[in-house]
Amino acid sequence: MTLDTAPPPTRTTAVAPVRSRPRRGPGRFGVHAFLMAVSLAFLAPLILAVYASLRPYEETSEHGYFSWPDNLSLDYYQQAFTDSGMTKYFVNTLIIAVPGVLLALFFASFVAFAVARLRLRGSIVLLMLFTAGNLLPQQVIVTPLYVLFNRIPLPYWMSDSMTMFDSYWAVVLVQTGFQIGFCVFVLANFMRTLPQEILEAAIVDGAGVWTQYWRVTLPLCRPALAALGTLQFTWMYNDFLWALVFISDGDKLPITSALNNLRGQFFTDYNLLAAGSVIVALPTLVVFLLLQRHFIAGLTLGSTKG
Numbered sequence: 001m002t003l004d005t006a007p008p009p010t011r012t013t014a015v016a017p018v019r020s021r022p023r024r025g026p027g028r029f030g031v032h033a034f035l036m037a038v039s040l041a042f043l044a045p046l047i048l049a050v051y052a053s054l055r056p057y058e059e060t061s062e063h064g065y066f067s068w069p070d071n072l073s074l075d076y077y078q079q080a081f082t083d084s085g086m087t088k089y090f091v092n093t094l095i096i097a098v099p100g101v102l103l104a105l106f107f108a109s110f111v112a113f114a115v116a117r118l119r120l121r122g123s124i125v126l127l128m129l130f131t132a133g134n135l136l137p138q139q140v141i142v143t144p145l146y147v148l149f150n151r152i153p154l155p156y157w158m159s160d161s162m163t164m165f166d167s168y169w170a171v172v173l174v175q176t177g178f179q180i181g182f183c184v185f186v187l188a189n190f191m192r193t194l195p196q197e198i199l200e201a202a203i204v205d206g207a208g209v210w211t212q213y214w215r216v217t218l219p220l221c222r223p224a225l226a227a228l229g230t231l232q233f234t235w236m237y238n239d240f241l242w243a244l245v246f247i248s249d250g251d252k253l254p255i256t257s258a259l260n261n262l263r264g265q266f267f268t269d270y271n272l273l274a275a276g277s278v279i280v281a282l283p284t285l286v287v288f289l290l291l292q293r294h295f296i297a298g299l300t301l302g303s304t305k306g
Contacts, residue, residue, distance in 0.1 A: 046281075053077065053275035060271060076275035084261040084276055090283070093254040095168050096243070097236040100175040101229055107176070108183030108228075109221065113213045115184070116191035117199060127188055133181040142245055145174065149246060160249070170246040171254075175236050183228050190224040191217060226294030234284050255280050 052065055054072040080086075111130065115123040149164035159167035194217065202216045218225075240256040247253055262269075262276050 049274040049277055052271050053278055055271060057269045057271045076272050077279060080262060080272055080276035080279055083272075084258040086255065086258050086276075086279060088251065089253065089255040089258040092168075092252055093237055093256075096171050096175065096254055097233055100172045100179070100236045101232045103172070103176045104179040104183055104232055105225055105228060108180045109187055109218060109225070110213075111180070111184045112187035112191055113217055116188045117194075117212070117217060118209070127184065130181040130184040134178075134185075138178060138241065142241075145170075146245060165246060166248045166252070167246075168252065171242050174242050174246070175239065179232055179235065183232070186228055187221060187224060190221060194220055223294050226291050230288055230291045230294075233287055237284055 048065065051069075052060060053076050054074070055069050056071060056073075059070055060067070111126070114120055115127050120126075146165070149170045152164040153162060154164055154167065154169065156162060158169065161167065164170045164173075198220075199212055199216060202212050207216065237254075238256060240254070243252075243254045243257065250257075259273060259276050259280065262273050
């Protein structure tokens, strides 16, 4: 009697496929070269301003701005900071920009929540109205606002002029009103991407409308709020029109007006003016670096959905 013995099974090891690295062709190299050229084109004015601010005006007037430097120093920065009185103007700008950003984000989040999460009738029309407000040229309403602010009374502790005109309140109000439309548009579209189940679970747990807004929805919008806050602070910080129209007292003007103090009546040292411009631009750069992670996250939200 013979027994048939089968050969023992052999173990086969699965070999993972080797992924070939994408080849970098001339097209990819061309894209990188184009992006580098565009970046340099945008950075060229800033680089030239920093370079000019480190050189004496006599040297640039003799050899030109694109010549090799003989002497580099930070004297112009110290002179620009002291001669223009930038400390006072920095404080004035913060008094205008910080409340303006907070009020714009706060009121815009209210409207965006009502439009995107509460399912109100006419929400699309309301969103279109807020968005269309950004299409109105600001210069069109300069004269009506000037007349209106001169007729709105305020107590003395709020305004030295006893009116809305020549006060920080006028600039903050205009900045907030003009920026709310853009913030509503961005926040409403972001809130629509949030899972509806989170809000439904909060309703089941007995959360009211304020709890749904403040404790459920708003914390999820932190990246979008950070991105908008960075943009809004940059825009309000760099604005010069509204402060020039609604503020007549030179001691209340924002930082953008401090550069005018560096201009002479008959002669302007443009190297000194370049140093002042670099100093004025530093706070916006610091804000962007501090909120860079949230800013980039806010810009890329929703890019992988769909």
